[in-house]
Amino acid sequence: MHMRLSAKLTLCxxxxMAAMFTLLNTYGVHKMKHNLLEDKKLLLYKEASLLSKEYVTAFYNNEKPLFTLSSQLKTIDTFLDARIWVVNYDGEIITDTRDSSTNLNINDYDRTFLDYTFLENTVIPDIFCTPTLCVIKSVNANYETKGYIVISTPIKSIEKDSVHYIDIANISLLFFSVLLAGIFFVIHLITVRPMKKIIEAARQYSGANYEYPLVIKSKDEYKDLADAVTFMAGELNSLDDYQKKFVANISHDFRSPLTSIKGFTEAMLDGTIPVEMQEKYLNIILFETERLSKLTSSLLALNSFDHNGTILDITTFDINHIIKKTAESFETVCLDKKITISLVFSNKETYVQADMGKIQQVLYNLIDNAIKFSHSNSTIKVSTDEKNEKVFVSVKDYGIGIPKESLKKIWERFYKTDASRGKDKKGTGLGLSITKEILTAHNENINVISTEGVGTEFTFTLMQGHKSN
Structure with missing residues (x-):
């Protein structure tokens, strides 16, 4: 079962949030406690140094009575919220800001206590019942250690401060989670919603509903994707129309000759057509058979181009020679219609680099097309010219011409002008499509100029070649 993008965003x-909350209340608490402890150590040590210099040294120099010192230390205790001792050199506590009756010797509990500067988690029965931070600073007078200042504060108070700060951070995290939820919602709007629209459009298009509107207002990659999907839908729609048209044309072009062949064959078999008339109808059957054969060959040729199955055999050859050979194949047709093919070459030999067989097919299609639409007693001009490493081949007739509205459609498969349908029953409407495909495979161009009642000229280019020695 796959997880939807919206569910993935919610999970993320x-x-x-869970990772941040866990990190804040584990590592964050530990780090906060450690930093507060270090800050507290530094603060208390500075205070202890200040007390040693400003107050306690004066006491040991007999410049200040113990009563006055105790009063001053209690004031500082209130400010620091920390217990302050003055301990003499032998470890006896001579003043305590929290218990004036204290009469203890610290060495009785821990003889190494005064050797440290910082002591963490210290517990002394009857004095520090909970873990305590102690900061110890010696008091020097006349270059001798006279005693010590001990400032202590419960570790619990530091932990309480750390929890307080973490609570503030948790509240901030709560507000941040609301902001982050808003950010994720915006991400959902700009990612999931357009994706859902595109998915729904793809489903509609796969169901042949090509008119389904796909509107993406953003100017980002989703817009580009939507445009691509819409374009694909348009292409599929065109392909669907083309396939329907293709099937209709194929059905028509196959059905007509097959109906004739079937009808005349049955008529000859059942005696409807007498023996002396059979030759005429056998010629009709032969004509329709050739028409079917030509249509099948043309379809196979187009199919090979559609699937990139045609591999061009590029050679260097004399295009003028190929034109002469192709023109000779129309000799009988030209005699019947009294049409002359005029060959005009800029040079005696003109070499090109191309697939000779395919180019011969192009020439055949263009000359065949020119003959179909030429009047009797007219001329068809085939010429070659060289310019800028290109060879221009032209096939020009002086026939009925192509209507202006049909010029852009003549390359479409099965397309026939109305004049063509009336004039030529054997044509398949595939010749110019095959011609275009062959020249496109050669990375060459073909253009057409036509005027109704005046004639038509097709011109295509080929890469110029050089005669090998």
Missing amino acids: FFII
């Missing part, structure tokens, strides 16, 4: 949100 909760994972991020």
Whole structure:
């Protein structure tokens, strides 16, 4: 079962929040406590140094009575919220800001206590019942250690401060989670919603509903994707129309000759057509058979181009020689219609680099097309010219011409002008499509100029070649 993008975004949100909450209340608490402890050590040590210099040294120099010192230290205790001792050199506590009756010797509990500067988690029965931070600073007078200042504060108070700060951070995290939820919602709007629209459009297009509107207002990759999908739908729609048209044309072009062949064959078999008339109808059957054969060959040729199955055999050859050979194949047709093919070459030999067989097919299609639409007693001009490493081949007739509205459609498969349908029953409407495909495979161009009642000229280019020695 796959997870939807919206569910993934929601899961990511909760994972991020859970990770941040866990990190803040584990590592964050530990780090906060450590930093507060270090800050507290530094603060208390500075205070202890200040007390040693400003107050306690004066006491040991007999410049200040113990009563006055105790009063001053209690004031500082209130400010620091920390217990302050003055301990003499032998470890006896001579003043305590929290218990004036204290009469203890610290060495009785821990003889190494005064050797440290910082002591963490210290517990002394009857004095520090909970873990305590102690900061110890010696008091020097006349270059001798006279005693010590001990400032202590419960570790619990530091932990309480750390929890307080973490609570503030948790509240901030709560507000941040609301902001992050808003950010994820915006991400959902700009990612999931357009994706859902595109998915729904793809489903509609796959069901042949090519008119389904796909509107993406953003100017980003989703817009580009939507445009691509819409374009694909348009192409599929065109392909669907083309396939329907293709089937209709194929059905028509196959059905007509097959109906004639079937009808005349049955008529000859059942005696409807007498023996002396059979030759005439056998010629009709032969004509329709050739028409079917030509249509099948043309379809196979187009299919090979559609699937990139045609491999061009590029050679260097004399295009003028190929034109002469191709023109000779129309000799009988030209005699019947009294049409002359005029060959005009800029040079005696003109070499090109191309697939000779395919180019011969192009020439055949263009000359055949020119003959179909030429009047009797007219001329068809085939010429070659060289310019800028290119060879221009032209086939020009002086026939009925092509209507202006049909010029852009003549390359479409099965397309026939109305004049063509009336004039030529054997044509398949595939000749110019095959011609275009062959020249496109050669990376060459073909253009057409035509005027109704005046004639038509097709011109295509080939890469110029050089005669090998």
